[in-house]
Amino acid sequence: MTSQETALDKRFALAKLLAQEGGAMALDYFNRRDSLVIETKRDLQDVVSIADRNVEKLIRDRVEVLFPEDGFLGEEFGLTAGTSGYTWVVDPIDGTAPFVNGMPNWCVSVAVLHEGVPVVGVIGAPCHGELYAAAAGRGAKLNGKVLTLDPSRTIENALTGIGANSHVTPEAVADIVSRLLQAGGNFIRNGSGALMLAYVAAGRLVGYYEPYMHAWDCLAGYCLVKEAGGWYHPFPTEGERLTKGSPVVAAGPGARAALAKLAQLD
Template identity: 75%
Template sequence: MSMHEEGLDRRFALAKSVAEEAGALALDYFNKRDTLVIETKRDLQDVVSIADRNVEVLIRERVAAELPDDGFLGEEFGYVEDASGYTWVVDPIDGTAPFINGMSTWCVSIAVLHGGLPVVGVIHVPCDGELYASAAGKGASLNGIKLNLDPSRTIQNGMTGIGCNTYVEPERVGQIIAALLGIGGNFIRNGSGALMLAYVAAGRLVGYYEPHMHAWDCMAGYCLVKEAGGDYLSFPTEREALFKGHPVLASNPTAYADLVAIHSH
């Protein structure tokens, strides 16, 4: 086994164990969410709670204790540069709005980048007891069962996830949905882009598109989709680009051209 394979295996194992631990902490907060103080960030739809912050702290501490030279980018507490070539990219609770409103569509999203590419992607969905796990060259799984995309699924016979936020003009969101419906597709939005990407890897959705997302929202999902046999739009990760929002698109190969066409118009 090469040094890189050894390093990848170690990080994959840690990502899975810390995702389970972080998910348990987040679920505890979810079950007592009426006591949480909710704050807004950019706007009234962009919310955060002590749960988000403390779950990220837990993940940061576990990674730093085992792999102190690894970098870390989290939604709540920013960036620590790596000295190892590996960077963890984490959203402690993706889907904070569903979380605080008592809906189950939120998750813990943990990715590891190497050479600018996601080589580990783990998404834990505590309310559903689901652990999506993937690593480069090792495939993707849901609760230990291997995921492989079905080539019979298309835009027309499947559902597509669509994401939106206040970075995107309402008119643009309307155009995207109209274009999707116009080619015989249908759409869903559940409040968590990371979770909808996991659903693409699991074949529940045929694709996912959002015009503006951050790395912590999509890197784990991208790894999952790729390892399940899907395609995704390149996401810039060099220097400052890693911290900025970019379009996110991932799908079954059967739907990729249709979604890229919608993205391009």
Template identity: 80%
Template structure:
């Protein structure tokens, strides 16, 4: 991986995420016209907004970097030959999206050698763009992000996530354990956006027992470049399209998040 290769993709990823965010926002503003479909269960929804936004991202990537691979939530994986793979979720938080809530985002990541090296999260309803690249730091709307080590589970908020892959009892246990730590929690319906909030210092950590790479890779890059930590999420071979636990934290909350996730 060269600096020139990374910089070219970083600039493109920011532009692509902003364009995709504008398209998704247009759909959001006329969401009453969308036909909502379900996928795995009644809480797992999708619409033409998700599909067309991902198609736009894929077209832009293919035009600019035809040798790169691409993995997206709606259209799966296309292998590349360059060593770079774009990992995208066109609308993370589709349930809030279709219900008229602003807690959704466009997530665009680039991975190299199995690790996230670029992470862009556009939150159009909030007019925010989170951006990070390996060795180049993280920023929110151009302002550098640097995590405060004095923030802990006890004096901050922790994001949690759950879905049909997680049993109700395990969710209850997760909440109970966090409260026993004298912490508090929030869930806004978008894991990618809550990872961006960890990078911005709005949350001290995030834990979800089962997520896919397209939900978390952009957020991982943001958290790492802001000075935080995330638990390794393997994507080599068949693992690329499989789910795994997602844990990320500010420095002062890492040990507590590791305990919460059963890693310590």
């Protein structure tokens, strides 16, 4: 095993541990959510709680102790540059709106980039008792079971995840849904883009498209989808672009062309 492989495996092991520990902390807050103070960020639909901040702090502090040379980008506390070529990208609770409203559609998302490429992706869904884990060249697993995507599943015979937020106009979202339905597909939105990307890797959804999404929402899911045999549209990770939003598209092998068309990538 090369030193680079060893470095990746050490970070992969830590990412799985932190997704579980962070998930346990988040689940405890979820079960006591009536006592949480809920704030809004850029609009009334964009909410945050002390749970988000404390879960991110737990993960950030552990990474800083074990890999102090690594960079770290979290949704709540921003980007800290590193020198190792590795950057952790974390959403402590993706799906905060479902979380604070008592729905189970939320997760802890932990990705690691190496030279800008997602090489580790771990998503913990505590309410479902699920841990999705992938690393470059090591495949993707759900609770230890290998995930392999079925190329016979298409937008016509499966479900596609669609994401929306206030960065995108209602008219644009309506157009996406309309074109998907006209193409013979059907859609679902559960309030967590990261979790829907994990569902693509698990074959529960055949694809996912959101016109504007952040790195902490998608990069763990991207690694999962790729290692399960799927495809994703690259996210810009150079410098400060990593902190900006971008279109996010991922698909199983039987839906790649249809999702690229839906996202108008041609």
